Amino acid sequence: MKNIDDVLQGIDGALDESIARLFELLRFPSVGTDPAFHGACRDAAAWLVRLLSGMGFQTRMDETTGQPVVVAEYAPKGVPSHAPRILFYGHYDVQPPDPLDLWESPPFEPQLRKGADGEARIFARGACDDKGQLMTFLEASRAWIKAKGGLPFHLTVLLEGDEEGDSTHLDRYVAKNRARLKPDIVFICDTGMWDARTPAITTRLRGCIAEEIVISGPSKDLHSGYYGGAARNPIRVLTKILGELHDRNGRVTLPGFYDGVDPVPASTRRQWKSLNFPEKKYLKAVGLSVPAGEKGYPVYEQIWSRPTAEINGIYSGYTGAGSKTVLPAEAMAKLTFRLVGRQTPAQIRKGLRAFVKARLPADCRVRYKSEGGDSMAATVAETSPWVRLAQEALTAEWGREPVLMAEGASIPVVGTFKSSLKVDSLLVGFGLEDDGAHSPNEKYNLTSFRKGTRSWARIIAGIAEQQERRKS
Amino acid sequence: MKNIDDVLQGIDGALDESIARLFELLRFPSVGTDPAFHGACRDAAAWLVRLLSGMGFQTRMDETTGQPVVVAEYAPKGVPSHAPRILFYGHYDVQPPDPLDLWESPPFEPQLRKGADGEARIFARGACDDKGQLMTFLEASRAWIKAKGGLPFHLTVLLEGDEEGDSTHLDRYVAKNRARLKPDIVFICDTGMWDARTPAITTRLRGCIAEEIVISGPSKDLHSGYYGGAARNPIRVLTKILGELHDRNGRVTLPGFYDGVDPVPASTRRQWKSLNFPEKKYLKAVGLSVPAGEKGYPVYEQIWSRPTAEINGIYSGYTGAGSKTVLPAEAMAKLTFRLVGRQTPAQIRKGLRAFVKARLPADCRVRYKSEGGDSMAATVAETSPWVRLAQEALTAEWGREPVLMAEGASIPVVGTFKSSLKVDSLLVGFGLEDDGAHSPNEKYNLTSFRKGTRSWARIIAGIAEQQERRKS
Known part of the structure; x- marks a missing residue:
């Protein structure tokens, strides 16, 4: 590998300045979903524009139908036009900090505190998700440019402010700017490590569709005395329908639901098995002991490679204190479906409607109310050269092979890039299970920040090396 | 029948004064469930004490664990000790008047308004339920005493202020005063007519038990992305269990549920059939067209003589706008069961728990949270002499045989009198389907009030006649 000691030394030597910059960003209460904080979102975006301009990027703030996006283009010096075009995506908006009384320090006053284990941690809303993570890439780029004079690829940085809210704002923006953005690969730093010592590349994300269903x-x-036993009760109808959504083996019974669910390749299955997924620990952490998913699949396959139908909310009738003998006029449930493989939102929606129709008395x-934010599953081929490149870089930095893992959750933007720009995403991140993204006392380990930055520097080095090889 | 023209003339001649007294009672905003109106409840009780004292009753206000009860004892002159002991029960508390903006005149400022059909109606909260109804009996007693010098039976009037709220207050009071109250029969005026021209005696009421069930x-x-498909989802468990509460024929599947459900006697079934229950109209009035109850039973049997299990409320997870991909920690439903025949609350509760236990993964x-107010079904034998007596009196007043009907709802106090005092209740009332008890613009037809009062006078006359026959 190309000599990059100068870059790594630069990162470590300027770590305090990097932390200071991250702290500045963390101080903006940029809660994208709350109109009271839209000013703070704009301030955070303006700060990022200044930061990226200062690094030599051609930077602008673009309006969207939601919060503004920051777009920074880096025109490399002396890099041929065939050099890869990389889109780095991140988000500057954060989850609401509530409940505030559970925070040990104010969520928008970042603190660096050392724990009993000797590890220093940055506490703030957004410390991990996604300000800390996105800054690892920006700080790596900064150090690289400083040491080497310029990045070895074309780069566009795209930072949005609606990731925690309504993803349709960015979808529209991407669709409108397709031609300008079109990269060879998207880099995203919004995922986690396998554990505190083992890096990871996420190669699969489940898709998601959300539907609200109301039976009237x-x-x-x-009055259940005057009508009970003779009148149709929508809660009974709804619970009956929902009760039949899964068979006794935990399989979803919607017609056509499993169309496009491909078997996991044997090599991936072997690799996953070798990870020794800590099934008991994973369940015990949330008060459970027995896998409750589709029979015949280990827990990690249930969440990584199997689709689901879940009821996320249900409401009808009287729910206050005591009893009220009412038969309600309607009953409502909110459902989400996690998708894998080639399952499409349209197919799931069609199956659901046929299923309900067949059971409606x-x-x-x-x-139905479609909640928006449909996304298909995203898969990055494990044999992709980008994955190989990241594997080598992460191995060099962490002294361990990264785990090629999947994630049961969805990052809808990955689907957007895939469908709108026809391009894959490389998902490398340094979050840890105990970081508390979306929770009080969110934190990011200093190790994640420092070694995350160094990891990206090594990934940049990998690309530089490829360029060298091409040249020679 | 004994000559009672003097009593009936007295009732009609003093109708304006009777209405004036009812209006005084209606002006008290005696909402028993709302602490803000507890003063008004006490004022209403004190007014009733004065009213009954003025009629020559030995009257007192007794404290309970809830609102005070009014107890008035009438010691008849010249009536032998074997004369029947009658307990008249009514309630002076009313439902909250909300929503106020739907009232055409203020709920506690009674108005007598004539409709386009020529019928005068009394509008006020409690006009029907139960102030108007209870006053029919008191005004009949007043007219009788005035014309004849004294009632032909021992009478205790018991008026409570917690009927619309927590019935356990009266239960406790009755249990404590069992010996003093013990009558031969209870008269209750809190039910309805078959239609505006046809009187009715209610001979069956369903019992009721309420349970809240929480699955955790x-x-x-x-997060349904990280855990969906592997973790147990309490909404899925709850809907699955509730979805199995009825079989495909609408029968309740709890073990032992139908123990004690006696077949309706052939004579009653014939009589009910002859009523030509307006099934289509009954369903159409609430936007329905097809009976949804137990297969094989006509609608009136479904609501009068068959037990039910209904879900009155359900709640879990996220129910706000948009979607939240949560698997909740728990899910809750509120159930009520209507009971008939010899079904007991203990048997239903036991069946429910066994049913849930067998399905709990x-x-x-x-x-479970038992909501209190358990009651067994109440049945008055249609061959009871009290029913025969009331049939004759009502036929004389209305020019039509009264319908012997059942009611799907529960009046828990009837169960209390049955279990605590071992005594039946005679349920004669003059409410109409369109009276809007519990709704805005509650009313009581002047015809219900006038002919209701006259009906009770004729019932009193029937008892007097029995006494005469005994003497001779």
């Missing part, structure tokens, strides 16, 4: 029956709420009507 | 699984709410716990 009588024209008004009824006389005198009942149903309506 | 994981120790906290989970690993890692789930269940807890």
Whole structure:
């Protein structure tokens, strides 16, 4: 590997300045979903524009239908036009800090505290998700440019402010700017490590679709004494339908649900098995002991490679104190489906509607509310040269082969890049399970920040090396 | 029948004064469930004490664990000790008047308004339920005493202020005063007519038990991306269990549920059939068209003589706008069961718990909250002499045989009198389906009030006649 000691030394030598910059960013209460904080979002975006301009990027703030995006283009010196075009994506918005009383220090006043284990941790909302993570890439780029004079590729940095809210704002922006953005690969730093010592590359994400379903029956709420036993009760209809959503083996019973669910390649299955996924620990952490998913699959396959139907909320009738003998006029449930392989949101929606229709009794009507943010599953081929490059870089930095893992959650933007720009994403991140993203006392280990920055420097070095090889 | 023209003339001649007294009672905003109106409840009780004292009753206000009860004892002159002992029960508390903006005149400022159909109606909260109804009996007693010098039976009037709220207050009071109250029969005026021209005696009421059930699984709410498909989801468990509560024929599947459900006697079934229950109209009024109850039973049997299990409320997870991919830690439903025949609350509760236990998967716990107010079904034998007596009186007043009907709802106090005092209740009332008890613009037809009062006078006359026959 190309000599990059100068870059790594630069990163370590300027670590305090890097932390100071991250702290500045963390001080903006950029809660994208709360209008009260939209000013703070704009301030955070403006700060990022200044930061990237100062690094020599051509930077602008672009309006969207939501929070502004920051777009920074880096025109490399002396790099041929065939050099790769990389889009780095991150988000500057954060989750609301509530409940505030559970925070040990104010969420927008970052603190660096050393724990009993000797590890220093940065505490703040967004410390990990995604300000700390996105800064690892920016700080690596800064150190590289300082040491080497310029990056070995074309780079566009795209930072949005609606990731925790309505992803359709960015979807529209990407669709409108398709031609300008079109890269060879997207780099994203918004995922986790396997554990505190083992880096990871995430090669699979499940897709997601959300639907609200409302069953209505009588024209008004009824007295269960006068009508109970003769009138259709929408809660009974809804619970009956939802109760049949899975068979006794935990398989989803919607027609056509499993179309496009490909078997996991034997090599991936072997690799996953070798990870010794800590099934018991994973369940015990949330008060459970027995896998409750599809029979015949280990827990990690249940969450990484199997699709699901889950009920996330249900509401109808009287739910206050005591009893009220009402038969409600309607009953509502919120569902989400996690998708894998080639499952499409349209296919799931069609299956759900056919399923409900087949079970809807006389005198009942149903309506659906699609919640938006549909996404297909995203898969990066484990044999992709980008994955290989990242594997080598991470191995060099952490002294361990990175785990090629999957994640049960969705990052809808990965689907957006895939469908809108026809391009894969390389998901490398340094978050840890105990970072508390979305929770009080969110933190990012100093090790994640420092070695994350160094990891990106090594990835940049890998690309530089490829360029060298091409040249020679 | 004994000559009672003097009593009936007295009732009609003093109708304006009777209405004035009812209006005084209606002006008290005696909402028993709302602490803000507890003063008004006490004022209403004090007014009733004065009213009954003025009629020559030995009257007192007794404290209970809730609102005070009014107890008035009438010691008849010249009536032998073997004369029947009658307990008249009514309630002076009313439902909250909300929503106020739907009232055409203020709920506690009674108005007598004539409709386009020529019928005068009394509008106020409690006009029907139960102030108007209870006053029919008191005004009949007043007119009788005035014309005849004294009632032909021992009478205790018991008026409570917690009927719309927590019935356990009266239960405790009755249990404590069992010996003093013990009558031969209870008269209650809190039910309805068959239609505006046809009187009715209610001979069956369903019992009721209410239970809240909470299923808990994981120790906290989970992210459906990270855990969906592997972790137990309490909403899925709850909907699955509730979805199995009825079989395909609408029968309740709890073990032992139908123990004690006696077949309706052939004579009653014939009589009910002859009523030509307006099934289509009954369903159409609430936007329905098809009976949804137990297969093989006509609608009136479904609500009068068949037990039910209904879900009155359900709640879990995220129910706000948009979608939140949560697997909740617990899920809750509120159930009520209507009971008939010899079904007991203990049997239903036992069946429910066995049913849930048999379906509860690993890692789930269940807890129950009994809502109180358990009651067994109440049945008055249609061949009871009290029913025969009331039939004759009502036929004389309305020019039509009264319908012997059942009611699907529960009046828990009837069960209390049955279990605590071992005594039946005669349920004669003059409410109409469109009176809007519990709703805005509650009313009581002047015809219900006038002919209701006259009906009770004729019932009193029937008892007097029995006494005469005994003497001779």
